[in-house]
Amino acid sequence: MSHVPHGLHEEFPLSASAISRLRIGDAHFARIAESYETVNREIHRIESDVEPASDATLEDLKKKRLKLKDEIAAMLRSAA
Template sequence: MQTEHQDLKKEFPQLAARMDVLQQSNAHFAKAFDEFNALTAEIEHIERNDAATGESVLEQMKKRRLALKDEIYQIASA
């Protein structure tokens, strides 16, 4: 099942400038942001290429990405 690419700055345009600042000034935020993007790329690769991975592994990756998205949003909107 192919899903739409998740780009946090496009999804939350009102927070894009704040995310840019936080990426430079907050190591924890930068790490979470980078991990989110890496997971997104890996998930998209698996879905695009029907790569051999267990459904539970993919589901765990998506749950982790969602948790990171929530964390990033909370930090950026604080």
């Protein structure tokens, strides 16, 4: 299993400038992006065996990350 952090700039490499612009100019986007990064860091810590967690907890966090990523993708499409 790969333990690669899935930062927003890695997930949306063609949208780096839009991500930066929206983080500054859109408080809702900034909150969603920060939530994504927080959940993503937690997943990375679990997958890297830094922080123990059950499989169910990890699965729930991955679902939450995916939901946040989908919301971010929709916001990026709207901003384009």
